[in-house]
Amino acid sequence: xxxxxxxxxxxxxxxxxxxxxxxxxxxxxxxxxxxxxxxxxxxxxxxxxxxxxxxxxxxxxxxxxxxxxxxxxxxxxxxxxxxxxxxxxxxxxxxxxxxxxxxxxxxxxxxxxxxx
Amino acid sequence: xxxxxxxxxxxxxxxxxxxxxxxxxxxxxxxxxxxxxxxxxxxxxxxxxxxxxxxxxxxxxxxxxxxxxxxxxxxxxxxxxxxxxxxxxxxxxxxxxxxxxxxxxxxxxxxxxxxxxx
Numbered sequence: 663x664x665x666x667x668x669x670x671x672x673x674x675x676x677x678x679x680x681x682x683x684x685x686x687x688x689x690x691x692x693x694x695x696x697x698x699x700x701x702x703x704x705x706x707x708x709x710x711x712x713x714x715x716x717x718x719x720x721x722x723x724x725x726x727x728x729x730x731x732x733x734x735x736x737x738x739x740x741x742x743x744x745x746x747x748x749x750x751x752x753x754x755x756x757x758x759x760x761x762x763x764x765x766x767x768x769x770x771x772x773x774x775x776x777x778x
Numbered sequence: 779x780x781x782x783x784x785x786x787x788x789x790x791x792x793x794x795x796x797x798x799x800x801x802x803x804x805x806x807x808x809x810x811x812x813x814x815x816x817x818x819x820x821x822x823x824x825x826x827x828x829x830x831x832x833x834x835x836x837x838x839x840x841x842x843x844x845x846x847x848x849x850x851x852x853x854x855x856x857x858x859x860x861x862x863x864x865x866x867x868x869x870x871x872x873x874x875x876x877x878x879x880x881x882x883x884x885x886x887x888x889x890x891x892x893x894x895x896x
Contacts, residue, residue, distance in 0.1 A: 666821075668821075693882065695882065695883070695884075697884075704886060704887075704888050704889065705868065705870075705884075705886040705889075707883035707884065707885070710881075710882035710883060712882070717882055718881050718882045718883060720883065752821055752822065754822075754884075763882075765810040765827075765829065765872045766810075766812070766824065766827055766829075767812075767824075767884060768824060769814070769821040769822040769823070769824075770821050771820055771821040772820075772821045
């Protein structure tokens, strides 16, 4: 069974540009989560999508946005990039069991974003 | 809000020695607790999880953790360290709310870098 996949693995942008990061969850998983791992700031929750809807959002500005597609894959968009957006962006997914969302999150390898 | 504290940002052990990584949490509702491992330039790999069943949880690669409600702790142990255990370890709590639902987010500790010496 394939794990969570993310693309691209690396992304280099300049200040003010937009970045789009993609995530495919484990087959059968319906929830997708995004986290930012920035140097010195640890792992911070960004967004949670479940069944195509945004369910929760972390303490990030609105220029961080995303969506979940009908096949449960997800995109994270970061507009007006700033230098401090340089980080590893991790996507995770979780499943449902008998209709109940499971708490265990399985992570992908991440996309490393560098803003110059 | 829930929080996680990992005591010791760096832990160094000799190969074959006991590994003990400490994690304390705060939570107003029964938590789900996790340990993840991150190798350099990789994502997070789930080591083990506590989901209100047995308090002693066994995970992959010989790791285990014990949930102690009275101490609000979830320390990770391994009897004998291997060189391949060198990595960064994260303790995380799922932010739950009354009624069994949750906010979906994991709150992570700051991580502990484990170094294993030959």
